Ligand SMILES: Nc1ncnc2c1ncn2[C@@H]1O[C@H](COP(=O)(O)OP(=O)(O)OP(=O)(O)O)[C@@H](O)[C@H]1O
């Protein structure tokens with residue numbers, strides 16, 4: 119019946135991953151392991167130009183000389199990089215001419231994910247680029263976008279069709295030397311999404327990509343590149359799920375955003391990779407490098423709702439290079455059972471009058487560990503830079519942990535930096551109050567948690583916000599009854 | 600409506616209610632008064648089903664059902680409402696969302712349909728007008744940043760929205776200015792019918808000028824030790840509780 123913090127904690131441990139099904143599709147895989155020949159294999163499979171193969175090989179050399187970072191507040195067994203399949207493509211065909219050509223199994227998968235393409239096309243006007251394992255299988259709404267000169271396609275397609283654009287921008291925000299996982303990604307990335315918005319164009323719909331890891335023992339290394347040309351606007355959505363498996367799977371993506379003068383990019387992620395079971399077995403290692411650069415008067419907003427993955431290591435960042443540019447980071451990170459998340463952002467202020475806002479909401483339950491790690495860096499030339507950071511932690515039960523690591527480096531005395539942090543618990547009083555009004559415990563928790571995350575959820579586009587709310591409820595609901 | 604017999608309840612092993620008897624019939628208003636720490640809020644919490652309290656003895660029949668066997672939320676759904684002495688804040692959750700959730704949960708329990716957005720908003724308008732609650736407060740987060748008086752008025756607004764069979768008002772009058780007191784009383788009186796009942800916990804007979812009780816009880820040391828009419832409240836106001844304590848000790 120009733121409810122105590124400890125009972126809640128116990129209830130939360132009994133959560134099952136709701137997207138844990140495996141799609142039975144034959145796939146075309148690379149041999150296990152990683153060496154130069156694998157990289158050549160991938161590049162060859164994808165019929166890539168020579169410059170890209172060279173780019174990969176150079177990144178591979180750099181990666182071999184690097185060691186895995188260990189500063190994050192997470193503990194895990196280092197992945198065996200020789201035990202991973204670096205390329206896995208659904209077998210039947212390389213390209214789908216139309217939606218009808220897409221494998222029914224795959225459609226079923228999408229339906230189970232709650233993103234039936236038909237439905238999406240009809241109801242929401244969302245263009246979806248669906249990435250299953252490594253090859254992008256369906257892209258809709260292309261023609262509509264084409265009229266406006268917007269390019270939205272899989273990364274491999276962009277390499278084939280817009281090589282100059284890709285070559286010009288790829289690696290300019292996240293260089294291959296950036297970190298261990300970025301280097302690995304540069305060497306072995308298989309697919310991802312590419313998006314270009316021409317000058318002065320406001321993209322009329324939300325662009326959406328669904329990433330999903332299907333094949334066991336595969337790593338997923340996608341790359342996303344979004345270029346918003348001068349005065350343009352785009353809102354980009356990324357959702358992720360993965361089937362339930364006993365072994366840990368690695369996901370090391372790179373996302374680069376380029377907002378040229380007066381452009382605005384809104385990038386929203388809802389991530390619910392499989393978090394492992396309640397004993398902490400299995401789950402996704404999510405080591406992602408996401409960064410954007412803002413030219414004059416440009417704006418980049420990162421919004422993320424992270425409920426999944428066994429281990430998350432992720433810091434969507436903004437380089438505020440141009441004067442008057444704006445960076446925003448809105449984040450909800452939920453950890454339960456044995457999940458570990460070390461996430462936050464970096465706001466690098468280079469230009470004058472640059473502004474950044476950081477709103478981070480951590481929710482920890484079970485035996486999980488949830489850390490916020492943020493860096494606000496004000497460079498010498500950044501006159502009148504301003505930052506506001508708010509980092510809140512919500513604890514459920516007393517076996518979880520919440521940590522905050524805010525770093526501030528300020529080299530310009532005209533800067534204004536504000537930081538607020540709070541830690542709270544879901545009160546028994548609050549639950550009792552809800553119960554007394556006839557609201558069930560499960561709904562009460564969901565209400566309270568959604569209320570706590572409201573500032574972040576409000577940043578998401580409508581359809582996504584609803585989905586995010588459901589996800590929060592799923593990852594935190596008690597097994598009532 | 601509710602029949603409480605020989606109720607004993609403890610918290611952290613300490614007995615607070617020590618054999619309490621009370622019967623409230625439909626259509627009645629009962630006032631409970633008593634010194635600080637007597638167990639008035641404890642009684643309200645035990646009836647509402649607060650987990651921390653353990654009922655060690657006694658029975659409570661609510662509308663023909665064994666109340667003590669019902670889950671907290673089911674007691675509410677059966678029509679028991681508690682206006683909290685200290686209303687709780689729920690940041691980020693709007694009053695309307697909170698109430699719509701509550702209302703729909705209660706309807707679902709009764710096998711009724713969910714309320715439509717249109718009907719709900721009409722209800723909000725009607726009931727907030729009744730307790731003269733500022734429309735802004737209805738859409739603000741539940742009790743967050745509300746003044747003490749606003750919180751109390753919000754409790755009555757919620758009561759009006761949920762239309763309970765039995766409402767227990769725990770010191771809803773404390774912290775209210777004279778006008779607010781009148782408004783709250785008007786709300787309670789308007790909602791009063793032959794089908795429902797109200798228990799008013801208060802320290803001040805002033806409230807009872809507006810909400811006329813059928814009975815006034817004195818709760819002292821975990822028991823109802825004296826029952827009378829409105830005149831008893833006046834007498835208590837004049838003489839305090841010492842004479843009651845003396846009477847109890849003399850027995
Ligand atoms: N956790 C606890 N452990 C021990 N005693 C408690 C606990 N919680 C409450 N009490 C005691 O129970 C008694 C009754 O409290 P209650 O709040 O019911 O009084 P009340 O009649 O509502 O008083 P007031 O008029 O001040 O509101 C008090 O003496 C209080 O200290």
Ligand SMILES: [Mg+2]
Pocket residue numbers: 639640641684769
């Ligand atoms: Mg009290």
